[in-house]
Amino acid sequence: EAYGTVYKWSPRNFELGSFLGHGKFGHVHVAREKSTGFLVAIKTLFKSQIVKSTCERQVMREIEIQSHLKHPNILRLFTWFHDERRIYLVLEFAANGELYKHLINSPKGRFPEYKAAKYIYQVADAVEYCHQNHVIHRDIKPENLLVDYNGDLKLADFGWSVHAPSERRKTMCGTLDYLPPEMINREVYDVSVDHWCIGVLLYEFLVGKPPFESDGENRTKARILALDMVYPHYVPQGAKDLISKLLRKSSKERLSLDAVKCHYWVQNFHSINS
Numbered sequence: 001e002a003y004g005t006v007y008k009w010s011p012r013n014f015e016l017g018s019f020l021g022h023g024k025f026g027h028v029h030v031a032r033e034k035s036t037g038f039l040v041a042i043k044t045l046f047k048s049q050i051v052k053s054t055c056e057r058q059v060m061r062e063i064e065i066q067s068h069l070k071h072p073n074i075l076r077l078f079t080w081f082h083d084e085r086r087i088y089l090v091l092e093f094a095a096n097g098e099l100y101k102h103l104i105n106s107p108k109g110r111f112p113e114y115k116a117a118k119y120i121y122q123v124a125d126a127v128e129y130c131h132q133n134h135v136i137h138r139d140i141k142p143e144n145l146l147v148d149y150n151g152d153l154k155l156a157d158f159g160w161s162v163h164a165p166s167e168r169r170k171t172m173c174g175t176l177d178y179l180p181p182e183m184i185n186r187e188v189y190d191v192s193v194d195h196w197c198i199g200v201l202l203y204e205f206l207v208g209k210p211p212f213e214s215d216g217e218n219r220t221k222a223r224i225l226a227l228d229m230v231y232p233h234y235v236p237q238g239a240k241d242l243i244s245k246l247l248r249k250s251s252k253e254r255l256s257l258d259a260v261k262c263h264y265w266v267q268n269f270h271s272i273n274s
C-alpha cells in the first residue's frame with residue numbers, strides 16, 4: 001500500500017489461464033497479472049457455499065492469517081478481492097506442481113537421499129515459521145506440498161480434494177497415514193503433531209509409501225499406536241535415526257524442528273543442496 005492508498009484489485013487485472021484443480025469451496029486457475037505478466041494462481045471461492053458451510057468470520061480469520069505468512073517455503077497468499085458472488089484468492093503459482101506427482105514419478109517411486117534431505121529441511125523450516133506465528137497443524141502430507149519453478153517446496157495448505165481420478169491413494173482425502181497417536185486417541189494435541197507428520201513424511205520420501213500404511217483403517221490405527229513399522233534395507237542409518245526421533249508416542253520426546261534442520265543426516269546434504 002505505497003503512498004497510503006490501497007490498490008483495488010479486480011478480475012480485470014488478470015488474464016485467466018488453465019484450470020489447476022478444484023477444492024471444497026471452489027476452483028483454481030493459473031492467471032497472468034496484465035501489467036506485470038506475473039503468473040499467479042487464482043482460487044475462486046463461492047460465497048454461497050462458504051456462508052452455508054462456515055461462518056464468514058472464520059473465513060476472514062483464515063485469510064487474515066494466511067496473508068501474513070511470508071516464508072520461502074510457504075505458498076504466498078498475495079491478496080484477495082471479492083464481487084457479489086465470489087471471493088478471489090490471489091495465490092503464488094508453484095510452476096512445478098504437486099510434490100506427490102514427483103514422488104510417484106521418481107525412478108524407484110521414492111526420492112534419492114539428497115532430495116529427501118533438502119525437502120525435509122525446507123518443510124521443517126516452513127513449519128517452524130508457522131509455529132513461531134502460532135499456526136499449527138498445517139496438515140503436512142505430500143498432497144499439501146507443491147514445487148516451485150526452482151524446485152523448492154511450498155507448504156500449500158490445500159483446502160481441496162483431488163480434482164481428477166489421479167494416481168493418488170484411494171483413501172487420500174481421509175488418509176489416516178499421517179495421524180499421530182494422540183489424535184487417534186482423541187487426546188488434546190499441540191504443535192508437536194507436526195513433528196510426527198514430518199517423521200512420516202521423511203519415511204514416505206525415502207520409501208515411497210508411509211510407514212503404517214495398511215489396507216484397513218483400523219489396521220493403520222493399530223500400527224500407529226503400536227509404532228509398528230519396518231525400514232527397508234536401503235534406508236540409510238542417519239535417516240532412520242532422524243525418523244525414530246520424530247515418530248515417538250510421547251509428543252514431548254519428539255525432536256524439535258531446529259534439531260531436525262541441524263541433524264547430521266540433513267546437514268550432510270544441506271551443504272550440497274544450498
Ligand SMILES: COc1ccc(C(=O)Nc2ccccc2)cc1NC(=O)CCSCc1cnc2[nH]ccc2c1
Nearest residue numbers: 020041059066075076077092093094097156157158159
Ligand atoms: C496459501 O495457500 C492457500 C491459502 C488459502 C487457501 C484457501 O482456500 N483459503 C480459504 C478457503 C476457504 C475459505 C476461506 C479461505 C488455499 C491455499 N492454497 C491452496 O488452495 C492450495 C494451492 S492452490 C494454488 C496452486 C498454486 N500452484 C500450483 N501449481 C500446481 C497446482 C497449483 C495450485
